[in-house]
Amino acid sequence: NKRVKIKELLTWEPAQQEVTVMGWVRTFRNNQFIALNDGSTNTNLQVVVELGKYEDDFLKRITTSSSLKVTGTVIASQGKGQKLEIKAATLEILGDSDPEKYPLQPKKHSLEFLREKAHLRFRTNTFGSVFRVRHSLAFAIHKFFHEKGFLYMHTPIITASDAEGAGEMFRVTTLPFDNPPRNEDGSINFKEDFFGRTTNLTVSGQLEGELAATAFGEIYTFGPTFRAENSNTTRHLAEFWMIEPEMAFCDLEDNMNLAEEFIKYIIRFAMEHNREDLEFLAARLAEEEKQLPADKRSDMGLIEKLEFVLNNNFERITYTEAIDILLQSPAYKKKKFQYEVKWGVDMQSEHERYLVEKHFKKPVIVTNYPKEFKAFYMRMNEDGKTVAAMDILAPGIGEIVGGSQREERMEVLEARMKEMNIPAEELWWYLDTRRFGTVPHAGFGLGFERMVLFVTGMSNIRDVIAFPRAPKTAEF
Ligand code: ATP
Ligand code: MG
Ligand code: MG
Ligand code: MG
Numbered sequence: 152n153k154r155v156k157i158k159e160l161l162t163w164e165p166a167q168q169e170v171t172v173m174g175w176v177r178t179f180r181n182n183q184f185i186a187l188n189d190g191s192t193n194t195n196l197q198v199v200v201e202l203g204k205y206e207d208d209f210l211k212r213i214t215t216s217s218s219l220k221v222t223g224t225v226i227a228s229q230g231k232g233q234k235l236e237i238k239a240a241t242l243e244i245l246g247d248s249d250p251e252k253y254p255l256q257p258k259k260h261s262l263e264f265l266r267e268k269a270h271l272r273f274r275t276n277t278f279g280s281v282f283r284v285r286h287s288l289a290f291a292i293h294k295f296f297h298e299k300g301f302l303y304m305h306t307p308i309i310t311a312s313d314a315e316g317a318g319e320m321f322r323v324t325t326l327p328f329d330n331p332p333r334n335e336d337g338s339i340n341f342k343e344d345f346f347g348r349t350t351n352l353t354v355s356g357q358l359e360g361e362l363a364a365t366a367f368g369e370i371y372t373f374g375p376t377f378r379a380e381n382s383n384t385t386r387h388l389a390e391f392w393m394i395e396p397e398m399a400f401c402d403l404e405d406n407m408n409l410a411e412e413f414i415k416y417i418i419r420f421a422m423e424h425n426r427e428d429l430e431f432l433a434a435r436l437a438e439e440e441k442q443l444p445a446d447k448r449s450d451m452g453l454i455e456k457l458e459f460v461l462n463n464n465f466e467r468i469t470y471t472e473a474i475d476i477l478l479q480s481p482a483y484k485k486k487k488f489q490y491e492v493k494w495g496v497d498m499q500s501e502h503e504r505y506l507v508e509k510h511f512k513k514p515v516i517v518t519n520y521p522k523e524f525k526a527f528y529m530r531m532n533e534d535g536k537t538v539a540a541m542d543i544l545a546p547g548i549g550e551i552v553g554g555s556q557r558e559e560r561m562e563v564l565e566a567r568m569k570e571m572n573i574p575a576e577e578l579w580w581y582l583d584t585r586r587f588g589t590v591p592h593a594g595f596g597l598g599f600e601r602m603v604l605f606v607t608g609m610s611n612i613r614d615v616i617a618f619p620r621a622p623k624t625a626e627f
């Protein structure tokens with residue numbers, strides 16, 4: 152007997168084939184109809200149990216979330232909305248699930264409730280769809296870069312570099328907390344550490360990625376990134392995944408073109424491979440939005456939104472233009488923004504969302520930011536005030552991508568590091584790329600969870616990663 156996953160089985164013609172399916176019970180009606188789910192799709196398989204064949208004690212054990220092995224024949228279904236069902240020949244209970252103790256009901260639970268039951272929430276339709284879409288996006292990312300001839304590099308997780316200079320690092324040390332070795336002045340002597348110096352969990356693989364790109368031409372990383380974010384927002388995690396391509400012989404324009412093509416490619420892949428899940432999530436979102444006041448609802452459904460993104464160019468504006476738009480906006484005049492709008496100050500999510508949701512009504516790429524709040528490695532523009540940076544902003548989220556053309560001119564880079572008090576000795580290995588055969592190059596970082604948020608229409612980043620690490624969420 153062939154074991155078949157439910158998703159595949161549902162595409163078959165019912166022709167009395169014998170099959171084996173395994174899964175978890177969602178519901179059991181009238182001692183006769185089992186709705187079985189195996190995680191391959193949200194559509195449950197109906198398993199029909201022959202009346203009178205089993206003892207009551209056995210039937211009582213078929214409860215929500217108990218696990219079953221079923222062998223039977225595939226027959227046409229009498230029920231509406233399903234083509235086929237299984238007539239059970241043998242039923243084996245692999246694991247019981249005490250209904251008094253099992254915390255999830257077949258009914259719909261709130262996302263807040265499910266966040267508290269994060270260890271079991273994979274067993275719900277919403278999380279089934281979210282994680283199948285997440286899987287497809289991850290797969291499409293590798294497919295895209297592979298087809299373009301990029302090399303997949305693994306940059307270190309434990310590193311001494313702080314690419315962003317934002318100081319949001321988790322320290323890694325082997326020194327004992329209770330009695331660390333000390334220098335004469337009483338400070339902790341990190342030279343005694345396993346690595347002989349202070350290290351941290353990576354905040355970005357970019358600097359190491361540049362080393363590889365300046366040899367292989369085009370590379371990407373796709374790995375976990377850690378930031379000790381103090382803010383408790385729906386867009387920040389302490390552990391998230393980032394995709395960082397880095398391209399030699401590439402300028403800001405090429406960089407933006409690649410990022411836009413890339414985003415569209417992975418969305419299209421999910422649309423083609425996860426239609427059922429996206430339709431489920433779209434319906435879920437529409438239901439949720441019904442609870443909102445009319446002016447807070449989006450004017451497009453999830454599927455329409457994704458199609459719109461695929462069929463339209465992203466708007467491209469400079470930071471200076473963005474600030475002008477914000478300063479002239481009704482929202483600014485009516486003092487609707489919580490944070491300051493001023494040339495030279497970074498935009499906040501509320502400003503970014505205004506630009507995409509209210510003003511342009513499409514994704515926006517903002518370029519040429521003031522150097523003051525951007526990283527040291529971004530290429531200085533002619534004006535000496537702005538750098539060749541680009542952020543991509545998405546509706547419902549704000550920033551999803553941060554990228555730039557990198558400063559390839561040694562003198563300019565060194566001057567910039569000096570200005571920002573970054574010691575050149577610490578980055579000697581990085582500066583060697585400029586010292587030996589420097590080339591124009593560029594790259595970007597896409598926050599994977601923000602992309603998953605965008606495609607699934609979910610609104611809290613904790614709901615698109617399996618094990619969210621955010622303040623007070625790391626129970627296991
Ligand atoms: P933000 O302004 O939203 O804090 P950032 O500018 O600090 O983001 P970058 O350093 O540019 O972020 O990182 C590149 C990308 O990584 C961002 O565009 C975003 O998609 C994602 N990202 C950054 N921080 C987080 C986080 N704490 N959790 C999830 N994704 C993040
Ligand atoms: Mg940040
Ligand atoms: Mg930012
Ligand atoms: Mg950024």
